[in-house]
Amino acid sequence: MNFWKMFFASLAGSIIAIFGVGLILIMLFAVALGSSIAGAMDGGGETNKVVKKNSVLEISLDAPIVERGLGDSPAFNFAALTGESGTIGLNDILSGLRAAATDDKIEGVYLNLSGASGGFSAITDIRDELVKFKESGKWMVAYSEGYSQGGYYLASAADEVYMYPTGGMELNGLNAELMFYKDMLEKVGVEIQILRGPNNKYKSAVEPYFRNSMSDESRLQYQELLDDLWTIMADDISVSRGITTDQINNIADSMLIRVAVNAKELKLIDDLKYGDEVTAILKGKLSLEADDDINFINLADYKGNKQYDSEISEEVAVVYAVGAIESGEGDDATIGSDRIAEALRNARLDENTKAIVLRVNSPGGSALASDVIWRETQLIKEAQIPFVVSMSDLAASGGYYIACGADRILASEATITGSIGVFGMLPNAQNLLENKIGVHTDRVGTNANGNIGIFSPLNETQYEAIEESISGIYDDFTSLVAQGRGMTQDAVKEVAGGRVWSGTDAIEAGLVDEIGTLERAKEIAAEMAGLADYNVKNYPKLKDPLEELLKELGVEVRLESIAAELGVDAATIKEINSLIKERNAFSVQARMPYSLKIN
Numbered sequence: 001m002n003f004w005k006m007f008f009a010s011l012a013g014s015i016i017a018i019f020g021v022g023l024i025l026i027m028l029f030a031v032a033l034g035s036s037i038a039g040a041m042d043g044g045g046e047t048n049k050v051v052k053k054n055s056v057l058e059i060s061l062d063a064p065i066v067e068r069g070l071g072d073s074p075a076f077n078f079a080a081l082t083g084e085s086g087t088i089g090l091n092d093i094l095s096g097l098r099a100a101a102t103d104d105k106i107e108g109v110y111l112n113l114s115g116a117s118g119g120f121s122a123i124t125d126i127r128d129e130l131v132k133f134k135e136s137g138k139w140m141v142a143y144s145e146g147y148s149q150g151g152y153y154l155a156s157a158a159d160e161v162y163m164y165p166t167g168g169m170e171l172n173g174l175n176a177e178l179m180f181y182k183d184m185l186e187k188v189g190v191e192i193q194i195l196r197g198p199n200n201k202y203k204s205a206v207e208p209y210f211r212n213s214m215s216d217e218s219r220l221q222y223q224e225l226l227d228d229l230w231t232i233m234a235d236d237i238s239v240s241r242g243i244t245t246d247q248i249n250n251i252a253d254s255m256l257i258r259v260a261v262n263a264k265e266l267k268l269i270d271d272l273k274y275g276d277e278v279t280a281i282l283k284g285k286l287s288l289e290a291d292d293d294i295n296f297i298n299l300a301d302y303k304g305n306k307q308y309d310s311e312i313s314e315e316v317a318v319v320y321a322v323g324a325i326e327s328g329e330g331d332d333a334t335i336g337s338d339r340i341a342e343a344l345r346n347a348r349l350d351e352n353t354k355a356i357v358l359r360v361n362s363p364g365g366s367a368l369a370s371d372v373i374w375r376e377t378q379l380i381k382e383a384q385i386p387f388v389v390s391m392s393d394l395a396a397s398g399g400y401y402i403a404c405g406a407d408r409i410l411a412s413e414a415t416i417t418g419s420i421g422v423f424g425m426l427p428n429a430q431n432l433l434e435n436k437i438g439v440h441t442d443r444v445g446t447n448a449n450g451n452i453g454i455f456s457p458l459n460e461t462q463y464e465a466i467e468e469s470i471s472g473i474y475d476d477f478t479s480l481v482a483q484g485r486g487m488t489q490d491a492v493k494e495v496a497g498g499r500v501w502s503g504t505d506a507i508e509a510g511l512v513d514e515i516g517t518l519e520r521a522k523e524i525a526a527e528m529a530g531l532a533d534y535n536v537k538n539y540p541k542l543k544d545p546l547e548e549l550l551k552e553l554g555v556e557v558r559l560e561s562i563a564a565e566l567g568v569d570a571a572t573i574k575e576i577n578s579l580i581k582e583r584n585a586f587s588v589q590a591r592m593p594y595s596l597k598i599n
Contacts, residue, residue: 051105054286055295057096057302058110061154063088065118065126067322067361067392068332068538088299090122090392094519096299097129101136107286108139110296111155115148119361119393120229121412121503123150125517127236130157139285143278152268153233156240160281165272169263173252174226174233180208189432193458195467196423196498199474203421203498221499225416228502232413243267312535316525317347317356318518319539321373325365325398332543335362337369340402343540344376348383354534355386355525358406359518364397367422367473373402374480381405386528390521391415391512396500397422400511401477405484408524410516411503418511420481421498422473424466428457485510 069089100106109130116123134140134157142155145164152169155161163169185192192209204218214222234245247266256262263269273281282294323334330336347353358377364370380387389395389403391411396419403409411417433439433455441455449462458466478496482489487510495501495509506512516524526534 051103051297051302052295053105054107054288055105055297056108056110056282056286057100057106058112058296058298059093060112060298061088061093061116061118061126061151062113063117065090065093065116065122066333067091067122067359068320068542090118090125091518092299093126094129094517096302097126097133098519100302101133101138106138106297108141108282109133109158110282111140111142111158112144113142113151113154114144114146115151116154118150120414121391121393121416123153124232124236124412124414127154127157128517130154131240134159141278141282141285143273143275153237156237156268161241161269162271162273162278162281163260163263163269165260165274167260167272169257169260169268171248171251171257171268172255173249174230176222176226178208178214180212182208182210182212185209189429189436191428191431191457193426193428193463194423195425195463195470196421199471199493199496200421200423200498202500203419203423205498206423206425209425217499224505225500225502228504229414237268241267309533309535312533313352314354314529314531314534315350315352315537316522316529316531316534317350317353317537317539318359318522319343319347319356320359321399321402322359322361325362325369325373325402327366327369327372335365335369335373337366337372339540340373341376344373344380347537347539348376348380348385350537353385353537354529354531355388356380357388357390357518357521357525358403359390359392359521360395360399360403361392362396362399362402363394364399364401364419367398367401367477370398370401371476374405377402377405381407386525388521388525388528390516390518391417391503392518397498401480404481404511407528408513408521409511410514410521410524411506411512412517413503413515415503415506415512416500417503417506418495418501418509419498420477420492420496422470422477423498424470426452426458426466427454429454430456481511 064087066087067090069087069092097109100109111130116126118126130140139160140158141160141162142158143162144151144155144167146167147155147163147169149170149172152171192206194206194210196203196206201215201217202221204215207215207218231245234248237243237248238245243266251257251266251268256266257268260272264272279294280290283290283292286294288294319340321335321340322332323330325335325337328336328338330339344356344358347356377387387406389406389409391399391403391409393412393415395403395411395415395417400417400420430441433441443451445451449459449465452458452462474496478489478492481487481496482492485492491510495511501509501511503512503515507514522536
């Protein structure tokens with residue numbers, strides 16, 4: 001009886017899955033066909049809107065900001081299919097603002113935002129570009145019903161900042177909260193065996209598994225990091241709004257923004273306005289009548305960027321390395337060693353490539369996978385192709401490993417980098433199995449140490465061997481950094497030990513050459529190659545959304561479903577999954593001290 005129940009349940013599941021895939025394919029075809037028809041109606045198959053004279057570039061950062069937009073991805077419009085806003089490419093935001101500054105059809109910028117879902121470095125890059133835009137002489141107006149801390153930081157760059165009369169604003173300072181699992185693991189009977197070598201006191205990624213609070217070293221590095229980031233934010237707001245940083249700190253410490261009018265009294269905004277009143281202000285700037293429509297164009301539709309010039313053969317290749325580092329293929333949000341190594345190799349072997357920029361946004365990951373990518377960077381240098389690294393929000397641990405061999409390294413002031421260190425972890429679930437759920441194990445084997453796994457503790461020989469291996473990897477890591485940065489290994493170890501640094505402090509530590517954006521990194525690479533003009537070619541090719549969707553219909557969809565339920569903790573689930581997928585049973589990691597979320 002149970003057999004037939006299982007049989008018919010499996011059959012029904014298969015039929016539903018086949019029907020679901022068919023339905024999705026039909027919907028995808030319809031969306032793609034609709035996009036093609038819309039493009040044909042616009043002329044020449046282009047789906048870009050025509051920019052009219054007297055237009056306003058509207059920026060509304062209502063979707064997660066990612067490193068690279070989908071401009072060169074396959075044409076399926078998943079946002080139209082799902083009704084979701086998708087993601088916004090940092091590269092598209094910055095290039096759009098640069099183009100708008102010189103576009104005589106764009107009169108000004110309207111910042112219609114409440115928050116910004118991006119890393120601190122990405123937010124500062126956007127704000128810096130907003131400030132540069134104002135140098136064009138064009139106006140910029142910001143408005144929102146309420147501002148988050150990141151949203152206000154961006155809005156404060158505008159010439160005029162308005163807020164809804166009963167809206168709210170956050171400006172309370174930065175905070176980082178970390179979770180510790182020691183007591184929970186003890187209750188369920190799981191021991192996490194920690195190995196991090198003798199010189200990794202700041203490598204605190206393992207602390208949640210054997211402590212209930214931060215160590216002094218961990219607290220020190222994160223306090224200094226948050227202080228640096230807050231200083232950047234407070235200084236920028238101070239300059240734009242004409243108030244002192246002491247006033248800003250007093251606002252934060254005393255929570256002085258309690259009702260909307262407080263924001264105006266404290267000179268953080270210019271006035272409290274309803275939406276129709278702000279619309280009237282914009283129409284006045286455009287010399288429009290009250291019943292005229294404003295020609296808004298958003299970043300997704302504005303394609304004023306410089307296009308590929310077919311008459312120029314020389315190229316600067318930009319390789320995007322985004323996400324945790326793992327062995328294998330990876331995807332657009334994960335650095336797979338095979339995929340990124342291949343991208344670097346393809347860029348190096350392309351006869352049109354005259355310089356290469358590696359854009360890194362990574363907390364690190366597998367030490368082995370990091371080394372595979374590092375090797376490809378060395379082959380670039382051996383080929384005497386100028387090689388520059390541009391650091392985004394994170395270039396830490398393994399993220400620094402793959403960057404350390406560059407000719408020049410650029411970072412944002414707000415970049416979190418360094419974390420030069422390694423660790424290993426191996427759970428021991430013997431107590432859980434035997435004493436909590438009554439499952440016992442037994443084994444036979446040919447040698448004394450063939451039993452390394454999660455069902456027994458490491459013996460003294462095993463522990464010493466793995467600890468020595470980790471120490472060796474740390475020694476190799478610091479040696480590679482010394483080689484790449486022109487430092488002694490002892491000097492590297494002084495700033496290593498797993499410690500994280502802000503971009504500004506990383507310059508003083510010798511780990512970064514200068515503060516600069518991705519655009520500046522391209523310019524430096526071109527200068528090193530002696531290029532007066534050049535095209536930019538991005539690597540690796542973005543994944544086909546249809547292929548990725550069909551893949552998720554398999555086992556990966558379970559992970560996504562769980563992650564969807566957990567919301568902000570989805571990154572933790574994905575990180576655990578990446579560790580599970582590692583090729584080696586025991587994988588030494590070069591990762592950030594924590595999965596840090598700054599509020």
